[in-house]
Amino acid sequence: DAGVTQSPTHLIKTRGQQVTLRCSPKSGHDTVSWYQQALGQGPQFIFQYYEEEERQRGNFPDRFSGHQFPNYSSELNVNALLLGDSALYLCASSEGLGVGYGYTFGSGTRLTVV
Amino acid sequence: DQQVKQNSPSLSVQEGRISILNCDYTNSMFDYFLWYKKYPAEGPTFLISISSIKDKNEDGRFTVFLNKSAKHLSLHIVPSQPGDSAVYFCAASGPLNTNAGKSTFGDGTTLTVKP
Numbered sequence: 001d002a003g004v005t006q007s008p009t010h011l012i013k014t015r016g017q018q019v020t021l022r023c024s025p026k027s028g029h030d031t032v033s034w035y036q037q038a039l040g041q042g043p044q045f046i047f048q049y050y051e052e053e054e055r056q057r058g059n060f061p062d063r064f065s066g067h068q069f070p071n072y073s074s075e076l077n078v079n080a081l082l083l084g085d086s087a088l089y090l091c092a093s094s095e096g097l098g099v100g101y102g103y104t105f106g107s108g109t110r111l112t113v114v
Numbered sequence: 115d116q117q118v119k120q121n122s123p124s125l126s127v128q129e130g131r132i133s134i135l136n137c138d139y140t141n142s143m144f145d146y147f148l149w150y151k152k153y154p155a156e157g158p159t160f161l162i163s164i165s166s167i168k169d170k171n172e173d174g175r176f177t178v179f180l181n182k183s184a185k186h187l188s189l190h191i192v193p194s195q196p197g198d199s200a201v202y203f204c205a206a207s208g209p210l211n212t213n214a215g216k217s218t219f220g221d222g223t224t225l226t227v228k229p
Contacts, residue, residue: 004157031215033215040221041221042118042120042205042220043219044219045216045217045218048216050215055215056215056216058216090157092157101163102148102150103217105150105157105158107157
């Protein structure tokens with residue numbers, strides 16, 4: 001049973017560029033949430049997608065946007081990259097909107113902005 | 115303003131002993147709490163959770179205690195095993211009727227269990 005799959009695993013981008021990260025949720029899960037984890041900190045909520053719509057959003061600027069496809073997979077897009085966007089980006093899937101049974105996380109995409 | 119705090123960055127215990135990891139929160143609207151474990155190069159793995167209507171939840175060697183008046187929760191691991199060595203994150207969600215999907219995480223506690 002495949003868990004959450006994220007691609008790519010590592011990425012290096014130049015300041016000002018745009019990046020797209022991809023996520024396939026665990027089989028049976030229909031909700032995808034994205035988190036940013038800076039070094040030495042806990043994951044920070046970016047947004048959550050359910051039924052192809054953004055349902056909740058954390059305190060992140062509009063440069064961060066996303067999409068969910070009919071097969072429940074999701075993309076995270078970040079425009080006009082800043083050095084401070086360097087972090088581990090985690091995708092988490094769940095069944096429905098709640099966190100009752102916890103998320104299933106992927107291993108993340110390590111983004112480095114130079 | 116960090117709403118979920120894990121004040122101990124690290125904890126070291128002997129194999130077979132009890133590990134106690136602590137977490138404090140400030141937002142009284144949180145009504146669901148979770149613990150995750152994270153190994154290097156992997157994503158966090160859900161461990162155990164507790165609703166605010168309970169004060170204790172047990173799953174095998176893992177027990178979570180919630181003290182709502184103190185806005186404090188703790189994770190007890192008994193007995194501790196070397197394989198428990200990982201980073202442990204406390205997370206809080208809620209209120210579940212309007213804010214179910216978002217979890218606020220602490221910065222984690224690195225547990226080392228020595229053989």
